[in-house]
Amino acid sequence: MNETVLNVITIIAILIMFVLLYVTGIAFVLNHATTGTLLVHKLAALIILMLLGIHAYLRHCTIRRLLQECIAIARNQHIRHEDNIGFLIHNTKNQSFQDLCAWFACDVSSLRQKLLENHVNIKNTEDTLKRIAQENNKDIFEIFLLMMKLHVEEKTPSDRLFLSTCPKR
Numbered sequence: 001m002n003e004t005v006l007n008v009i010t011i012i013a014i015l016i017m018f019v020l021l022y023v024t025g026i027a028f029v030l031n032h033a034t035t036g037t038l039l040v041h042k043l044a045a046l047i048i049l050m051l052l053g054i055h056a057y058l059r060h061c062t063i064r065r066l067l068q069e070c071i072a073i074a075r076n077q078h079i080r081h082e083d084n085i086g087f088l089i090h091n092t093k094n095q096s097f098q099d100l101c102a103w104f105a106c107d108v109s110s111l112r113q114k115l116l117e118n119h120v121n122i123k124n125t126e127d128t129l130k131r132i133a134q135e136n137n138k139d140i141f142e143i144f145l146l147m148m149k150l151h152v153e154e155k156t157p158s159d160r161l162f163l164s165t166c167p168k169r
Contacts, residue, residue: 007058014051021042027138097132098125106151114150115143 023103024041027033056063072078090098101108120136120143133140 003058007055010051010055010058014048015056017044017048017051019076021048048113074109092144093130093133094128096126097122097126100129100147100150101125103149104151105153106147111147111150115156118146120146 020040024037024044026146027037028041032118095103097112098108100106101111108125112125115122120132120138122132123135127135129144133143136143
């Protein structure tokens with residue numbers, strides 16, 4: 001089952017269990033408690049705990065990253081973002097080269113030519129990043145970073161010229 005679907009189902013189930021806890025709690029306050037409502041109340045609480053465990057497991061990368069960021073902020077250190085890059089690669093590897101160029105507002109032909117100059121051959125612009133990496137015997141991450149580097153260099157030539165003319169300290 002898709003992880004996102006499982007996560008949504010888990011969250012909906014948690015919300016339903018909270019509603020059950022609320023309704024059975026109101027029954028206790030209004031003195032309409034029976035063994036059935038007591039059983040439903042305890043069962044809903046137990047199911048919430050289990051579902052929260054499942055939800056935490058599904059979100060372990062996010063929780064770990066947030067914990068690392070909190071520790072880094074408390075220690076006044078640099079925050080690492082390796083998980084974000086992994087997430088970006090995971091979600092772009094099945095996109096076509098043409099779609100990636102459209103997302104990042106790149107000119108397809110010029111970026112394709114620059115990649116060819118850097119020994120990355122793109123036979124078809126409809127090929128996915130994963131397929132391009134396989135055809136060139138390169139890592140997806142390496143090609144993606146090269147694409148971004150070339151795109152940034154293309155968009156900021158005046159900045160590079162300015163920086164090269166600045167005196168070094």
